[in-house]
Amino acid sequence: MRINSFIVFVLAGFMLSAQNYDFGKVSRAELEEKFYPTDSSASAAYLYKNRSTYFTYQQNDGFVLVTKIHERIKVYNKEGFTYANKSIPLYKTSRDREVVQGLKGYTYNLVEGKVEESKLKKDGIFKTEMSKFYNQTKFTLPNIKEGSVIEYKYEIQSPFYTNVDVFEFQHDIPIKKLEAKFSAPEYFVFQASSRGFLSVIPKEDKENDKIIFNNKTRNNGRYTTSTTYSTDEVSFYNNISTFDLSDVPALKEEPHVNNIRNYRSAMKYELSYTSFPNSPIKHYATTWEDVVKTIYENPSFGNELDKSGYFESDIDALLSGVSDPMEKAARIFNYVKSNVKWNGYYSKYSSSGLRKAYREHTGNVADINLMLTAMLRYVGLDANPVLVSTRKNGVPLFPTREGYDYVICGIEAPNDIILLDATSKYSAPNVLPFRTLNWQGRIIRKTGSSALIDLYPKQISKNTISLFLKLDDAGSLEGKMRSTKTGHKARNYRNKYNGTDEEQFIADLENKFDGMEIEEFAVSNSKDLGKPVVESCEFSIESQADIIDDKIYFSPLFFFKMNENPFKLEKREFPIDFGYPSDDIYRFNIILPEGYTVVSAPKSKKLQLPDNLGSFVYQVKVNGGMIQLVIDSKINVPIVSPIYYDALKSYFSGLIEAENEQIVLTKA
Template sequence: MKNIFTLLAVLFVCQITAAQDYKFGKVSKEELAETFNPLDSSASATYLYKYRKTFFEYDHDKGFQLITEVHERIKIYNQEGFDYATKAINLYKSGSHQEIARNLKAYTYNLVDGKIEDAKLKKDGIFKTEKSKYRNETKFTMPNIKEGSVVEYEYKIISPFYQNVDDFHFQHAIPIKKLEAEFQAPEYYNFKVNMKGFLQIRPKIENKRDKITFNNKSRTGQQGSVRTSFSSSDLEFTKKVSTYNLENIPALKDEPYVNNINNYRSSVKYELSYVKMPQSTIKYYSTTWEDVVKTIYKSSSFGSELNKSGYYEDDIDALISSVSDPKKRIALIFDFVKSRVKWNSYNSKYTSNGVRKAYKEQVGNVAEINLMLTSMLRYAGLEANPVLVSTRRNGIPLFPTREGYNYVISCVELPTGNVLLDATNKYGSPNVLPFRTLNWEGRIIKKDGTSSLVSLYPNENSKNSILMMASLTEEGDLEGSYRSVKTNHRALSYRERYNNADEDDFLEKLENNYDGLEVSDFKVSNAVELSKPVMESYKFFKESQADIIGDKIYFSPLFFLRSKENPFKLEKREFPVDFGYPSSTTYRITINIPEGYKVESIPEASALVLPDNLGMFKYILSQNASTIQLLIDTKMNSSIISPLYYDTLKAYFKQLIEKENEQIVLTKV
């Protein structure tokens, strides 16, 4: 019966799709009356129509420009879908060249008393801002949004950056009923096509003829008798046209522990391979990782910056003159750079103002800081090289593109192994990189320009050891003391949150995180002493941590620390689980039970083990007359877990959470 209803829903959607008019402004009453997506009732909104066309257009003054036309129609079912009434258009710029958005037209449609009413987006609803030196933004929010509204907009982007074609995205967080896309490229521009994602996407490819008309003006004769004549000539060429036509595309559901959902979004990337204009030589662009690396390394904003050393030599000589141990030299130089140059929050593999200026002004972007660090380490006699990295937000560089890497760190090769360093974070330490950089593999570049891959994930577990002494009252209230000791990435994360916050705000968030915990005598040790674990301690009081029924008391021995919800909810997961780094957590909890009560029952000891030593969970309870001791030890030994283990991992967390929520029962003596 379920299959019959599914088939009927598909047939219904197909009939609606076939009859729909996708011309701008032709919104139907059926679209406005729809209260949910028949194929995904959980969707808060749906793309009714998504259209994009990207093509080359010849300008007689500027040459070929890249034009992108966008038309989108979105149905909003409920308040959760209101976010789709706001659109941000990213516009890139470099020097005097910049992209421009034009011909923006947008309306909101509502069904009122059986009639369609529209509200036009006005100029005061459009906001243009400069987001950085490389990007502008045009943003608008649609007017008169209600549950059931349909919003529709179209615009054009004119770009001088013909070599950078934005990805064609065919899947989003909400479903798409109808998608049409087209990419046109004249024969002078050869593009390599890279596809990713789980949808079967096959474009229709055609070759079509086109032409450019050149208008010429000439003057003949002598002064007083000048005649102007006009003529025109055509340059005919072939263009390759790729069209995509898809229907009923399911939403790409995000879930916890995904490094970047865009890595798994079905999309197509057009990467420029070469340009061959008439009567000109071929200009090649990056086609292999070797090409990419050579192009980056030869840049004056990368490779040559590594060779500059005069600006820091005296300082480094004084710093390391009495130190010969390589690890101590690394630590001294690393700490020196972190304290000397502040990161300006710009990610880049290229310098902006150069290492000399960054050193002098004590502020720089990622490349200026970490290329400077690499250069100093080399000057100190260490085998140091830059490592190209793609941040988690930038995605995984699956294909050899120049945009694949947007960041650079430093690597020192020692007989005991590689030491990875990023001096942009003042709380970082050797082999403890900022979380944003923990993204599969980086590409290390040697002095001769060759490259190889290096894992960015740490091998050593980040630990969190928790010790809690608590007393439970017969009213069910809990008071006691708490201490945690954190190492590596756990310590880094804590220091970033604590040292960059007002302590009162930090305590308020801590209390709110545990739903009204009252904290006193709060103390943090080693907040800036990076060679030691960071320690947090406080006393606490929390009401209603047990259920009292008759003469019995029921409670979980983890109290407010227990996990309540399985983070993994999808029936099927097609992308890896990314924890960022291996970790272990240990709880040692001692509970004093109320006077006049005894233990009636406690949960049994338990142990769970994931296959291939991926992780484990151990739970042990013991008791004497008035005290209960709980030991929980959990380990996740791998940063990345393949989707092949998803069902096992989901079941593991289900059992772990059930165990943490099992209750101890006390009864009156």
């Protein structure tokens, strides 16, 4: 047995080392594989993932950044079909653009014991202009089935060599084999920063290279013209980082994660400075001071803050007779929100100038919030731009220009900084859009100094729900409901309610609570941001209790109860992000069916998270033919450290258990 085991071990090692990753060399074993060996839940897996990014010199264009991609993916079931679709974003400006070349793709299937190839054709490739700054090449591999292997390769040529896409080493599906390489000439000095909990250490090396210049000189003589050809050669070396990984586990989405990509293993290369022969060193990003200086001195940022002529007369008229600084701020904030519509584009730089955005009543994030900042400065307020990295963009842990993709406004008051974002119609002071609630922003002052500021709100957002209910002996429920929302909960509600036809909004509510019929629906203060949003209605709904013999069983929370713990992982290494502190309060008065009395009811209880992170209070009181229920569920902080994960998981288990405990009635 020992000899046989040894032979199997040796053969397995041989097969692994002999695996052919050349394009088109898909093996029968790969096609026959039914599930990923170490993660049977995976719907697909990268069998091979290869990326090489390097610089090449073109005599007419200078240095160009080239990225070559080769990926082979195994599809185990229908959920994995999505990996047959690939989108390639391509950045562009008015002068230059990235292009895709050499795109090839195949789908491989095992049909009656033979490998069948299906080639990616032109009708499976789609080129789209996504915006002013991006094009997209998208392709869909053909003939996808459960068990298919798909493979594709392509090359991106980019003139934007200062912007190297992140090297990602972890995804939501596992990776069997990953190889990656980044090569840059000695003239380009990049700063590397890693992220994620999977340790990845590159192998560093140097490699000699050279550039050959072909010269052509025309010689004009008295009677004849001749051409002389010559070559010049420049020698240099490349700095090379290589990565070689095997069996990389998947890192899957979990509830309350601001952006799972922040925690997947990756390496980012950002250009720190260039040092060409016979030229001065040019810095891009080395320290935060460098970053701030570079951004502020961009004509589409700092210069725009100094312009006021286009709005002065309008703001003077708007603030006529107003002396209170905060009243001035409120009026200007509402004025910008009402008069300049956000076009949906993120940026920290103005697109075509604030004057044009003001005249045309539309602009990107920077157009709107830099304009707001300039107006507030004009009336004497200490207002400054605040750089933000949105949730989808990640967290800038190191000095980086690319790490910020958004800008808001901050008013520096004596004891606080008031944060404003005029792109959102229903945002209020310190009630920012959810997309911006991402750890810390960096405020940039006129003096050139900068500082980190917390973007998460400190004020608790509340939702108070009061219900007066009547339960009948068939388990049906009718009643009146009133909810009052403040802070971010109010903002979220306004966005949804005001952006939807009311009839559709009611229909969505009825579908949410399957079988509910809603009448007398009303909403107050949907556009008055200074007051809480108040929603009220009357409703009826069937099948809210179980009838067994002469007893009735029901949870007093009915359709509001939580049924499933959102936290399922045994261990969690990344923070739990709730976005903002919250308080959900339920007050129920339930009239029992005539002739029934309470046999048993849940006991009141209180759960407490450590360090005052949150609490859950559950109180049930039986008062004759009525049950009174009060629940107060608080999360006091926007972010919970993973060191509290076990406590949080246990807390939610206790909360769900309490909310699902039943009241039992019997006929008297």
